[in-house]
Amino acid sequence: MRALLILIALLTAIPAQAQRLIALTFDDVPRSPGAWYSPDERTRRIVAALDEGGVRGAAFFVNPGSLARPEGAGGEARIAAYVRAGHVIANHGFSHLAASKTPAAAYIADIDRADAWLRGRPGFRPWYRFPYLDEGQGDKVKRDAIRAALAARRLANGYVTADGVDWHIEQRTIDAVTAGKVLDIEGLRALYVETQADAADVYDALAVRATGRSPVQVMLMHETDLAARFLPDLIAEMKRRGWRFVSADAAFADPIAAQAATVDVPSAQGTLVEAVAWARGLPAPRWYRGNDTALLDTWYDARVLKEGPVP
Numbered sequence: 001m002r003a004l005l006i007l008i009a010l011l012t013a014i015p016a017q018a019q020r021l022i023a024l025t026f027d028d029v030p031r032s033p034g035a036w037y038s039p040d041e042r043t044r045r046i047v048a049a050l051d052e053g054g055v056r057g058a059a060f061f062v063n064p065g066s067l068a069r070p071e072g073a074g075g076e077a078r079i080a081a082y083v084r085a086g087h088v089i090a091n092h093g094f095s096h097l098a099a100s101k102t103p104a105a106a107y108i109a110d111i112d113r114a115d116a117w118l119r120g121r122p123g124f125r126p127w128y129r130f131p132y133l134d135e136g137q138g139d140k141v142k143r144d145a146i147r148a149a150l151a152a153r154r155l156a157n158g159y160v161t162a163d164g165v166d167w168h169i170e171q172r173t174i175d176a177v178t179a180g181k182v183l184d185i186e187g188l189r190a191l192y193v194e195t196q197a198d199a200a201d202v203y204d205a206l207a208v209r210a211t212g213r214s215p216v217q218v219m220l221m222h223e224t225d226l227a228a229r230f231l232p233d234l235i236a237e238m239k240r241r242g243w244r245f246v247s248a249d250a251a252f253a254d255p256i257a258a259q260a261a262t263v264d265v266p267s268a269q270g271t272l273v274e275a276v277a278w279a280r281g282l283p284a285p286r287w288y289r290g291n292d293t294a295l296l297d298t299w300y301d302a303r304v305l306k307e308g309p310v311p
């Protein structure tokens with residue numbers, strides 16, 4: 001009995017450090033088609049999976065410049081469909097530029113061009129998600145110029161705390177289907193679910209080590225066919241691991257958000273948890289090992305490609 005009471009006391013003490021709350025965010029909307037679905041079908045499936053999984057207020061980060069491309073046809077209606085389903089939209093730049101490769105003035109003009117398209121639309125939130133999570137890398141003058149521009153526009157950094165590099169698994173899948181390879185769909189489902197959920201676990205543990213608390217996590221995902229197909233499995237697995245889903249509004253209200261505008265590390269790129277851990281002197285690696293695409297490729301080759309890697 002006494003052991004049981006001690007166990008109960010320990011269990012009730014855990015949530016203060018490990019609250020395990022997470023918001024889902026989807027980048028590059030409207031994204032190029034994936035391996036299986038039309039863009040309309042992809043949106044219907046993502047909306048249905050979020051609805052059935054009880055995920056409210058997910059964020060979709062938009063590149064309005066993609067609407068003018070052939071694959072962007074119908075994109076405006078799909079963006080409206082996400083908003084009608086109770087989700088929100090925010091700025092991912094007009095043309096998805098890399099801050100480290102673009103002069104500051106041109107970069108900021110691209111943010112403004114996206115802002116002009118987004119602001120005033122239903123579901124708009126004043127958040128900016130850096131493409132490639134590239135905030136200027138080692139160029140602190142540029143980093144600070146962009147930070148100042150965001151502040152002047154009252155745009156908050158729509159940072160990420162957890163990243164499972166889903167875009168790479170999506171690209172591998174598109175390449176494999178295009179090449180006519182036979183995929184192990186159950187292996188792909190398991191790999192996608194595992195890498196996303198493991199990323200959330202690893203970045204949460206890193207945040208606790210770096211800051212002493214578990215922030216509300218912000219998961220980076222993309223508008224992919226993988227999400228359209230496997231989101232129900234991922235949501236179920238995350239719940240099984242004790243995660244609860246919250247809105248992006250709730251996530252960006254977390255105290256860690258203040259760090260996004262001020263954290264100072266030698267290279268401004270990546271998740272906010274990585275940056276905070278780096279700034280506080282935690283040793284490398286400060287990221288989920290599956291973010292190494294060469295390692296991820298070996299997992300993909302072994303678990304998804306039935307006939308092994310391309311010779």
Ligand SMILES: [Zn+2]
Nearest residue numbers: 027028131132
């Ligand atoms: Zn992007």
